[in-house]
Amino acid sequence: MSNIETIIKNHNKKVINNNKANKDESCNCRKKESCPLEGGECRAENVIYQTTIETDNLTKIYIGLSANQLKKRISTHNTTIKSNPNDKNYLQYKQATELSKLTHKLKNENKKYKISWKILQREKKPKPGVMTCRLCLKEALLIINS
Numbered sequence: 001m002s003n004i005e006t007i008i009k010n011h012n013k014k015v016i017n018n019n020k021a022n023k024d025e026s027c028n029c030r031k032k033e034s035c036p037l038e039g040g041e042c043r044a045e046n047v048i049y050q051t052t053i054e055t056d057n058l059t060k061i062y063i064g065l066s067a068n069q070l071k072k073r074i075s076t077h078n079t080t081i082k083s084n085p086n087d088k089n090y091l092q093y094k095q096a097t098e099l100s101k102l103t104h105k106l107k108n109e110n111k112k113y114k115i116s117w118k119i120l121q122r123e124k125k126p127k128p129g130v131m132t133c134r135l136c137l138k139e140a141l142l143i144i145n146s
Helices: 004-022 070-082 090-094 098-108 134-145
Strands: 047-054 059-066 114-122
Touching (some): 047 098, 059 070
Antiparallel strands (some): 047 114
């Protein structure tokens, strides 16, 4: 038979774990209105996302994937987009992705643009030992069909 101390410790662990599981972890932005994704899903993982860049006469779509938190991926994109010629890694950032190439081209032409983000598809976490990445295959299919 367990003693009282063991029973209380087990109960406390159970309560703490339930609270962690029930906690809403979809968005941890300090200002919810500044979350890059509508609905506050910036912490989603294993997703294919779409970025839409709009100017007065042009709409371009960029499709990418993020196995980790999407918020971190967006942050990396923002770093490459917001780089300027005075940055040490400017040339590297400017050519980092097709998205950064396009935004830098628009900046050079002095065009104003608006960027919006959304999740296109979600995928379950890949199982260890599986040789094909379903997330990568779905991304390629979406790019081909767009």
